[in-house]
Amino acid sequence: MTTATAGLSTRPVIDAGRWPDLTARRAKVRRAVEGAIARRIFLSVARRLPVRIQLGREAIVGGAATDPTAPLMVIERPESFFAALGAGGLIGFGESYMTGDWNADDLGGLLEVFAAQMGTLVPEPLQKLRAFYVARAPHTDKNTTTNARNNIARHYDLSNDMFATFLDGTLSYSSALFEGAEDVGRPVRDEVVTTSVPSSAPTWSLLPDAQRRKIDRMLDSVGVGEGSRVLEIGTGWGELAIRAASRGARVLSVTLSSEQQALARERIAAAGHADSVDVELLDYRLVEGQFDAVVSVEMIEAVGHEYWGEYFRKIDSVLAPGGKVAVQAITMPHDRMQATKYTYTWINKYIFPGGFLPSTEAIIDVNRGQTSLRVTERLSFGQHYAETLRLWDERFIAALDRVHALGFDEVFDRMWHFYLEYSRAGFRSGYLDVQQLVLQRKAA
Structure with a gap:
């Protein structure tokens, strides 16, 4: 293609x-x-x-x-x-x-x-x-509470307008879930595993609904409805919070990107949900309170492998009795994760400083070893991400004049195109996957 x-x-x-x-x-x-x-x-x-x-x-x-x-x-x-x-x-x-x-x-x-x-x-x-x-990652890339905000800012604070050149109207910067066939496989380690592939090569016009479908599936999986107390770790530009609030939920959404916070608040207010959604510039490690549902879309990739335990322990500590967790995560094979754990990559240097992809096994094992949470459901839909990235890249290339007007140069063009296609290649080849995982506390 x-x-x-x-x-x-x-x-x-x-x-x-x-x-x-x-x-x-x-x-x-x-x-x-x-x-x-x-x-x-x-x-x-x-x-x-x-x-x-x-x-x-x-x-x-x-x-x-x-x-x-x-x-x-x-x-x-x-x-x-x-x-x-x-x-x-x-x-x-x-x-x-x-x-x-x-x-x-x-x-x-x-x-x-x-x-x-x-x-x-x-x-x-x-x-x-x-x-x-x-190469080894610079010490400043380690996601301590001191460094994490700068690492996030180096990517997400590039420019809201630049991201808008290639994202659809929902401003969702994560894999969409298009119409497609789902196959429910045999349970693995007490979890239900479902795979999905797009039924056809989607067009741009289908992307907004596919993004909403992804969000709604997550909210459904953790039972978000009237009166739910929801914690969102990683705000994006507010679409998930808007859709949760439209169900009658009360949402606390935390981000480390000031650009995202500002625009998310604008979008949430324009949608009429300013009174039911708080968007705070806050490290997930500092969140307090109790929540019926915790949702996090493609944020664990920015946590850093040294902090996965801390990330899930925090979720465990704020989850109310009977609550559920939904995490959308980009994953890689466990053996490659182990081999590259301390490698400094092109993606780290130019796109996501401090980032590292977990394996499914790593997520399962860190929760079994450090929390009371257990993975009970998984949806694997990596080919949907390949199509999402294709659409983003086509849109980005078509918008280069707008990108340049925002102050970005020709080297940035090639860097961003390489990033989007490099990522798409990972999903098309099967080297990368994206999954929605549902976690809840183990039975007593």
């Missing part, structure tokens, strides 16, 4: 003040050695994958070199590309796309091939040396 990229600059002008790491240069000898090693490893990987790689004016190589339908990666400046890859690994891979060292008409399709082989891209002998060559 190809995402149109008309208007996306293939040779962006790089502002060194805004993007210092994209213009930094390493010592000539070190750069040459790192580049040579990276070239050898990359081409070795490419030869066993169904892709085509065009190195400047050299012949096309790759495991599908003669297949015109295979994704094509055009490396415009091989020396710069391999130097970036050698110096920064997967961070360098993303940075070299940002600078225009390489391009792909079907970026999502190309990245999907890589994502499907994520666990084996790096040769096994080098994987054993992972701790010695992968």
Whole structure:
């Protein structure tokens, strides 16, 4: 599936003040050695994958070199590309796309091939040396109560208007749930597991209803209705709080984004629910009170693995007797989660500082070990996220003039496009999933 990229600059002008790491240069000898090693490893990987790689004016190589339908990666400046890859690994891979060292008409399709082989891209002998060559996250990215607000602000406070260029009218920045077939599988560890795939490739006009469907399913799963006391961890721009309040619930929604708080309050007031919804700029660890339902949509990804126990213990402590919890979480395979737990990634550096995806097993185990909560239901709908991201990316590319008018440059265009397609590739390949999990206290 190809995402149109008309208007996306293939040779962006790089502002060194805004993007210092994209213009930094390493010592000539070190750069040459790192580049040579990276070239050898990359081409070795490419030869066993169904892709085509065009190195400047050299012949096309790759495991599908003669297949015109295979994704094509055009490396415009091989020396710069391999130097970036050698110096920064997967961070360098993303940075070299940002600078225009390489391009792909079907970026999502190309990245999907890589994502499907994520666990084996790096040769096994080098994987054993992972701790010695992968970057570590800066101490400031650790989600302490001091750092967490800054980490959130670096993403969510970019600009409400920028997010509005590609989100639908609900301003929901999480996976939608389109019409699709659901398959209820056999219970796993006392939980009911359901999977869902979209019935067709959805169009933009279907996205708002799909976002509301996602929210309503969560609210239904925890019994939100007239008089319910609801805690929302991670406000977004207020759509869930609005829909909960429309059912007669009283909502406390907490966020660390001042931009989101301001706009959410405006939207909630415009919907007529200012008296029943409080949106507070507050760390989830500082919440007090008792709630009949706790809901959190794609917020656990920003918690940090060191704090998952604290996150669920706080939820456990504020949940009223008989209450339920609904968490929508992006998940990754447990073995890859363990292998990458301390890795600093391109996504951490440029998109979500301090973020890390849990596995389903990690969520289940942390609750079994540290809380009275147990997962009782799970809905898996990763392919819905792939379609959500496709629609967002198409909308973003179509709105580049508006993005530029807000002060964002051509490097940002490529960074955001890479982020959306990189994420979409993860879900399309099955490497990533998104799940709605329902938790309640274990029976006495």
